[in-house]
Amino acid sequence: MTSKDKRTYDAIVIGSGASGGWAAKELCEKGLRTLVLERGRDVQHVKDYPTASKGMWEYELKGAVPLKDQLAYEGQRWMRADVMHWKVRNDEQAFIQEKPFHWFRGYHTGGKSLLWARQTQRWSDFDFEGPARDGFAVDWPVRYKEIEKWYTHVEKFVGISGKKDGIPELPDSEVQKPFDMTCLEDYFKESLKKHYGDKRHLIHARCAHLTEPKEIHFAQGRVKCQSQTMCNRGCNFGGYFSSNSSTLPWAQKTGKLTLRPDAIVHSILYDEKKSRASGVRIIDRHSGEEIDFYAKIIFVNASTINSNAILLNSKSSRFPNGLGNDNGLLGKYLSCHNYRGKGNAVYEGFTDKITSGRRPTNAYIPNFRNLQKQETPFLRGYASGISSGRPFNPERTDLIGSSLTDSILNPKYQGWYIASWMMGECVPVESNHMRLHESLKDKYGIPQIVLSVEWTENDDLMVKDYQEQTEEMFHRAGFSNINVRDTKSPPGSDIHEMGGVRMGHDAKTSLLNKWNQLHHCKNVFVTDGACMTSTGSQNPTLTFMMFTARAANYAVDELNRRNL
Numbered sequence: 001m002t003s004k005d006k007r008t009y010d011a012i013v014i015g016s017g018a019s020g021g022w023a024a025k026e027l028c029e030k031g032l033r034t035l036v037l038e039r040g041r042d043v044q045h046v047k048d049y050p051t052a053s054k055g056m057w058e059y060e061l062k063g064a065v066p067l068k069d070q071l072a073y074e075g076q077r078w079m080r081a082d083v084m085h086w087k088v089r090n091d092e093q094a095f096i097q098e099k100p101f102h103w104f105r106g107y108h109t110g111g112k113s114l115l116w117a118r119q120t121q122r123w124s125d126f127d128f129e130g131p132a133r134d135g136f137a138v139d140w141p142v143r144y145k146e147i148e149k150w151y152t153h154v155e156k157f158v159g160i161s162g163k164k165d166g167i168p169e170l171p172d173s174e175v176q177k178p179f180d181m182t183c184l185e186d187y188f189k190e191s192l193k194k195h196y197g198d199k200r201h202l203i204h205a206r207c208a209h210l211t212e213p214k215e216i217h218f219a220q221g222r223v224k225c226q227s228q229t230m231c232n233r234g235c236n237f238g239g240y241f242s243s244n245s246s247t248l249p250w251a252q253k254t255g256k257l258t259l260r261p262d263a264i265v266h267s268i269l270y271d272e273k274k275s276r277a278s279g280v281r282i283i284d285r286h287s288g289e290e291i292d293f294y295a296k297i298i299f300v301n302a303s304t305i306n307s308n309a310i311l312l313n314s315k316s317s318r319f320p321n322g323l324g325n326d327n328g329l330l331g332k333y334l335s336c337h338n339y340r341g342k343g344n345a346v347y348e349g350f351t352d353k354i355t356s357g358r359r360p361t362n363a364y365i366p367n368f369r370n371l372q373k374q375e376t377p378f379l380r381g382y383a384s385g386i387s388s389g390r391p392f393n394p395e396r397t398d399l400i401g402s403s404l405t406d407s408i409l410n411p412k413y414q415g416w417y418i419a420s421w422m423m424g425e426c427v428p429v430e431s432n433h434m435r436l437h438e439s440l441k442d443k444y445g446i447p448q449i450v451l452s453v454e455w456t457e458n459d460d461l462m463v464k465d466y467q468e469q470t471e472e473m474f475h476r477a478g479f480s481n482i483n484v485r486d487t488k489s490p491p492g493s494d495i496h497e498m499g500g501v502r503m504g505h506d507a508k509t510s511l512l513n514k515w516n517q518l519h520h521c522k523n524v525f526v527t528d529g530a531c532m533t534s535t536g537s538q539n540p541t542l543t544f545m546m547f548t549a550r551a552a553n554y555a556v557d558e559l560n561r562r563n564l
């Protein structure tokens, strides 16, 4: 490490999660010696999934986490023993919620690609043309036609289950066969058709699970999803896509990848003479040592909020307010999805039917609001996730012997339930922002992040519409005990943070150009959620991965043309 040569690579990727893994794969495949810097510990596929095949009964407290052990994670969700190994302690990276914000982090190799719910729907021009049509944010510098082939590129490698639904506002993906719908979902689908014609659809959610693995997936060492539905522990089969099971081992096989875990990126170094970024400064998580690494190109994939923070902390004489931040917009227009609305109901019929087996995904109603023209008092729209089932209801817990066997073999089921959850597009506004605190530092001496994001009137109106429309759809389907509500959960609860380093045509109003390059520092590419100009209503990670693959290939071409 003492020699600068040994710390010099062709490319550096910051972060090894869903998008960073894609940058590593594409750059290594094209022959670039690539260093991936990851702030968390290393996690190797299979070897480091300690709970992957463990029964809940094998835990000391049947999967519960003692209160004293929860203190270090106060305010976080999912306090379960089977996933505690992915949790980030609150004192690992102190941050300030100027307004309430739930920030869900995954700091280890693979990032949140090990934790995600794997829902993957494409964007359409309804999304890319949204800001220009409806007059918010700035115009996206791309349209669907230009990026379509990159969606295909990513989907073929990842493996997506679903159907070709032929819905223009949710373009078809490259799919493998879907998981079945329940009889109640089939029924609800028909009810939507009957009452709303081709205006509302219930479809199989597209999700990153292998149902018909191809050669390319076997070559990654992955096999068919076993429907264990224990995905968030890490999957020994590689049945779902994660960086750990897919892109990182693929990059490793090229011999071009160096992965350095426990390397917290502090900032990007800027060479004033050459007017370009020269490398990255890290703090070693164990020794506290500062080390600089160098490369021709840098991909920033630390997840939205951390990518913003790294750029804000990358100060130089040329960029006193953060790298590329001439217009002062870095960290602004931070946005997320509106997951406040929830609904559930019951159905009296189908008492002769039960579900069989497990399903790692759900059904999905794509956005049906404001598609062709503005028709509501709020801008944009929302999709809904849908699930249903018949819970098994053990009537007695005190049975033993043959009566216990009998109750297990002849289980009593409750009636059918159906549940819905809202996934609304948030319209980015300048006041929703993040910045670095002037004096407070985290335990590594890096300025603390201040998050200042709140719901807008547009979000409130959208929740109201979701409630009314869900109630109406449930009612028309003949469901009863309908309960649709606004949970008032704070921003961030959707775990889809986006923006702050948005793409656009104009360097005066955006930070990145159409290739995800900083307008003012062309060898730095930001391709995670930070680049998002607007948020759509679709789960966004597929789009981050698509932009990453596209930008990485462009970067290599530009290097070959000697433009970088």
Ligand SMILES: Cc1cc2nc3c(=O)[nH]c(=O)nc-3n(C[C@H](O)[C@H](O)[C@H](O)COP(=O)(O)OP(=O)(O)OC[C@H]3O[C@@H](n4cnc5c(N)ncnc54)[C@H](O)[C@@H]3O)c2cc1C
Pocket: 014, 015, 016, 017, 018, 019, 020, 037, 038, 039, 040, 104, 106, 107, 108, 109, 110, 111, 112, 113, 115, 116, 117, 118, 119, 120, 263, 264, 265, 266, 301, 302, 303, 304, 306, 310, 495, 496, 528, 529, 539, 540, 541, 542, 544
């Ligand atoms: C419970 C849950 C369910 C979700 N479900 C879905 C879903 O169904 N569909 C969907 O589209 N999205 C879903 N998401 C969101 C999805 O996980 C993220 O959008 C996606 O992982 C983002 O990819 P990324 O590469 O930007 O960040 P990440 O995957 O989070 O990776 C970022 C990496 O960067 C590292 N890092 C951070 N800071 C630094 C630093 N300073 N130096 C070095 N490394 C750093 C982190 O440790 C991490 O490994 C879900 C998320 C959660 C938590």
